[in-house]
Amino acid sequence: MFDKILIANRGEIACRVIRSARKMGVKTVAVYSDADKNAMHVKMADEAWHLGPAPAKESYLKAELIIDIAKKSGAKAVHPGYGFLSENTAFAKACEENHIVFIGPPASAIDAMGSKSAAKDIMKKADVPLVPGYHGDHQEADYLKTQAYGIGYPVLIKATAGGGGKGMRIVESHDDFDEALSSCKREALSSFGSDEVLIEKYLTKPRHVEIQVFADSQSNAVHLFERDCSVQRRHQKVIEEAPAPGMTEELRNSMGQVAINAAKAIGYQGAGTVEFLLDEDGSFYFMEMNTRLQVEHPVTEMITGQDLVEWQLRVANGEPLPCSQDELLINGHAFEARVYAEDPDNDFLPSTGRLNHLATPSTHRHVRIDTGIEQNDEVSVHYDPMIAKLIVWDKDRASALARLRGALSEYQVVGLKTNLDFLFQLASHDGFNNADLDTNFIARFQDELFVEKPAINDQVISVAALYTMLKQQDYGNHHTADLADPYSPWDKVDGWRLNEDNFHRVTFVDNNSKLEYLTTVHFRDSAFLVEQENGEHLISGELSENQLRVNLEGERFTATVIEKDHLLSLFIKGHEFQLELKQEGLSADDTDANANLTAPMPGTIISVAVDAGDKVEAGQPILVMEAMKMEHTIKAPADGIVTELFYQTGDLVDEGAELVLFEAE
Known part of the structure; x- marks a missing residue:
């Protein structure tokens, strides 16, 4: 086995590879950009080398520099992770030429699957079923438009060098084709350096089912069953699961064998994924083959008990596959939810900023979190906005779904927008619970998935008022201790006043609606009486850091309150609320009309x-x-x-x- 490997990646996948390598006694070398100098993967690795500025093209995509670092550090192999250089034929060849093992398939296999058009031709010769479409070299706009008309709308325009949902457009009518093609080509050129596209018939209710395959240098190949990745936005996966719901043994074996045939057709070695569209009638069609480890590989690990990164290292070291097909079994059900810094209410646009607060569910045999980000880290514009992958497992699909909902309700992020509420809505939706899945799931149930956030109510305002008063008391108590006469009653903040009721007026502003909530808080022994427009509420509690133990008129619960620049983020009973503590002389910003x-x-x-x-x-x-x-x-x-x-x-x-x-x- 290699004594040291270099990981040519960042974030959660770099951390994931480090964990398996450490378990195997293999030392690791991390690489990092200016933006990642304090990143988790840099801290976890045995050693770390600087690459360059934050933009990927000046750091993580500098193949020659990475190979030079591998040689200087004494790394015998390079693990590319996914993204960046993981499916770069030239990089794989350069590793080989420099006597460095590329922990992935041969360069020839990457090259064969690198073009979606060429991959379709290879699969056709291997009798792998294909979706009707045009995969040729003619890229003239008029010619492509004619092909689309012949295939029949709706069609899917897809970058031949694409992946991850980039360079893809669904076209519903002939009139929309020109604009969609132009946009697709522009995005493809920006993302992949090539604007070539293919056109396929767009199936109206297909499922996205992929098969995990593995092959070694001794011509052995197996599949580790399937994953259902149908729930997507912008053609990117949101929640994946394994095994696929409703899969029969006959269909599983058929798809698995076709996937193995596809791998053997290109002389494959290592981990790969063959992706299919599965139609309602049980027919399935080859989409593409990803010649790398997939983001969603943990769900396969959870149901098989296998460490796929360990498999990668062993196969790259020339060892045979750890298991035969007969030794691989499915145990239970697993889900993976991708936690992203993005705004689902604004077309899933990425969000950037610092994680001022991060609280995650406890991890154990049922709950796993793969991440490369810690509290106070920053999600920058330069890289993918994924915060973490939340993976859950249980004995069956219903039990695993309950685990997923429970874990999502415990996840807390403050500082930027996330898709956590949206993920919870997905995991709670009847259609998802009943496995009524297809790649159009989110659009089909859009009105039910994009719901208004819970409104600010008296309970939320009372908790905010309690927090504000307890913080003020805490500050006052510490301040009083520094006074010349700390026992003076005139400097205490416990509500004592001579011959009069003591109260404080506090105003909160709902950042969403810009509504103001005026409260008058009266001291009542060891409690507070919060006077609001709708009535009065007696509340008491204890504050320990950001955890607030609340007793609201006999109802006891715990809330988390994070304060940053007078903005309160309150997590109450699984929901997040944001209130601005209005300062004297200030008012909420007016809505920007533009x-x-x-x-x-x-x-x-x-x-x-x-x-x-x-x-x-x-x-x-x-x-x-x-x-x-x-x-x-x-x-x-x-x-x-x-x-x-x-x-x-x-x-x-x-x-x-x-x-x-x-x-x-």
Whole structure:
């Protein structure tokens, strides 16, 4: 076995590889950019080497530098993780030329599957079923449009070098094809360096089912069963599970054997995933083969009891597969939920910022968390906004789902927007519970999944008031201890006043609705009487750091309160509420009437569709910006005139920057 390996990646996958390597007695070398100098994977590795500036193209994508570091550090092999250089043929070849083992498939296999069009041709010759479509070299817009018409709408335009949902567009009608093709090619070129696309028939209610395969250098190959990855947004997976619901043994064996045939057709070695579209009638079609470890591999590990990273290292070391097909068994059911820094209510746009507070569920045999981020770390614009992967296991699907809901309700993040509430809604939805799955699940149940957050009520205001008073008391008690006469009754904050009732007036502002809540808090022995517009509530409690033990008129519960710059984030009974503690002389900000014409995140302007002075209609695209390899189109909010454009193609913009001066009719 290798005595030392280099991990050419960052974040949770780098940490994941380090854990398995450490278990096997293998030392690890981490690499890092300026943005990651204090990252978890850097702290966990036996040694760490600096790559360069934060942008990936200046750090994690510098293949020559990574190989040079591997040689200098004495690493005998490189694990690429996923993303970055994991499916880069040139990098795999360069490792081989420098006598460094690439912990992945041969460069020829990566090359064979690197183009979706070429992969389809190879699979066709291997009798792997394909979705009807055009996978050829002709890339003229008119020719592609003719092919789409012949296939029949709806169609899916997909970057041939793509992955992770980038460079994909669903086209419903012939009239929409031109704009979709242009956008798809632009995004593909930006993300993968190639704007070539293929066109396929878009199945209206397919499931996304993938087979985990493994092959060694002795021509042995197995599959480790299937995963259902149907629940997606922007063609990216949200919740994955294994095994796939409703899968018969006959269908499982059939898909598994086809996946093994696909791997053998390209001389595969190591971990790979063959992805299929599974139609309602049980027919299935090859989509693509990912020549690397998948993000969702933990659910396979949970149901098989196998460490797939350990398998990778052993196969790369020339050892045979640890198990034969007959020795692999399914035990129980597992889910993985991807916790992202993103805003589901704003088209899942990535969110950047610092994790001021992070609390996770306890981990044990039923609950696992794969992450590369700690409290006070920052999610930057330079990398994928994943915070963690929450993985749960239990004896069956219903029990595992209950575990998932319970774990999600315990997860707390403050400092940036996350998809935690959305994940909980998904895991609680009847359609998901009943396994009514397809790749259009989120759109199909959109009205039920995107629900309004629980409203601020008297209970929330009372808890906020209790926290505020206890914090004030704590501050006062510490302050009094420093006074010349600490026993003076005039400096105490316990509510004592001579011949009068002591009270405090506190105003809170709901950051969402901008409504103000005026409260008068009266001292009552060891409790407080919170006087609100709707009535009075007697409340008491104890505060320990950010944990608040509450007794509200006989009801006892625990709340978590995180305060940052007078903004209170309150976690009460599984829900998060945000209130601003209004300061004297200040009021809540007015809603920005032009919010839709400001940058929703830091990014780059990649196209401008209008000129200053142009008349536009409501919904007409004005410009397109890109951040984290995702496009966001800024559209006219109403009929009107674009009076001024503040940025042009190629310009960098900050979050909240005003992009366009717009005058509505």
